[in-house]
Amino acid sequence: DTEVTQTPKHLVMGMTNKKSLKCEQHMGHRAMYWYKQKAKKPPELMFVYSYEKLSINESVPSRFSPECPNSSLLNLHLHALQPEDSALYLCASSQRLAVDQPQHFGDGTRLSIL
Amino acid sequence: AQTVTQSQPEMSVQEAETVTLSCTYDTSESDYYLFWYKQPPSRQMILVIRQEAYKQQNATENRFSVNFQKAAKSFSLKISDSQLGDAAMYFCAYRSAVRGFGNEKLTFGTGTRLTIIP
Numbered sequence: 083d084t085e086v087t088q089t090p091k092h093l094v095m096g097m098t099n100k101k102s103l104k105c106e107q108h109m110g111h112r113a114m115y116w117y118k119q120k121a122k123k124p125p126e127l128m129f130v131y132s133y134e135k136l137s138i139n140e141s142v143p144s145r146f147s148p149e150c151p152n153s154s155l156l157n158l159h160l161h162a163l164q165p166e167d168s169a170l171y172l173c174a175s176s177q178r179l180a181v182d183q184p185q186h187f188g189d190g191t192r193l194s195i196l
Numbered sequence: 197a198q199t200v201t202q203s204q205p206e207m208s209v210q211e212a213e214t215v216t217l218s219c220t221y222d223t224s225e226s227d228y229y230l231f232w233y234k235q236p237p238s239r240q241m242i243l244v245i246r247q248e249a250y251k252q253q254n255a256t257e258n259r260f261s262v263n264f265q266k267a268a269k270s271f272s273l274k275i276s277d278s279q280l281g282d283a284a285m286y287f288c289a290y291r292s293a294v295r296g297f298g299n300e301k302l303t304f305g306t307g308t309r310l311t312i313i314p
Contacts, residue, residue, distance in 0.1 A: 122307070123306070123307075124287055124304030124305060124306055124307055125241065125287075125302075125304060127301045127302070138301065170239060172239075172241060174241070182229060182293070184231070184243050184246060185241075185243070185302065186243070187233075187242070188240065189238060189239050189240045190240070192239075
């Protein structure tokens with residue numbers, strides 16, 4: 083069982099829809115991450131939160147809007163997505179935002195944009 | 197910028213045999229961390245093993261061990277006594293040890309898909 087829980091596991095949405103991806107961990111980790119992974123490619127970092135504050139934004143389009151309402155929860159709000167945004171979205175957490183801290187990943191949300 | 201290269205897109209091994217997955221990287225830094233992650237069809241990325249560049253001793257975790265050659269910038273993963281559950285995509289990843297904005301990100305290789313033959 084994964085210690086990082088992502089919901090939903092699958093999401094199909096139209097380009098005009100608004101939806102949110104949710105990530106939760108109860109390990110007391112204070113750093114949380116969003117990655118995007120296309121088929122047969124490695125994950126690409128999107129956002130990093132440290133102590134509920136956005137620390138890194140890897141030049142992600144504004145149609146993706148992250149939110150960290152508390153230390154256990156990380157959301158990714160989606161609006162007006164494009165077909166090329168279809169991918170697996172992985173959430174990860176680590177004890178702290180420090181280079182020696184391993185990241186623990188969730189199962190991901192597979193997103194399909196119609 | 198650092199790069200990570202996995203030159204074997206696919207590998208296969210007979211169950212109970214040993215297989216080695218290769219990874220090379222390019223960096224100008226002297227201190228860093230290297231990781232192997234496993235991603236089975238269930239999609240979750242699972243940390244397999246971690247190596248700190250300043251440690252000469254190769255890391256081991258049960259059936260998994262690495263051959264870390266710092267001068268050659270090589271970081272291969274050896275899986276002994278392969279099991280069916282080892283079938284997955286394996287990603288090699290690099291992380292700088294220099295503390296600073298943006299250095300916390302993982303740089304992944306393109307992955308090696310490992311198949312276990314019963």
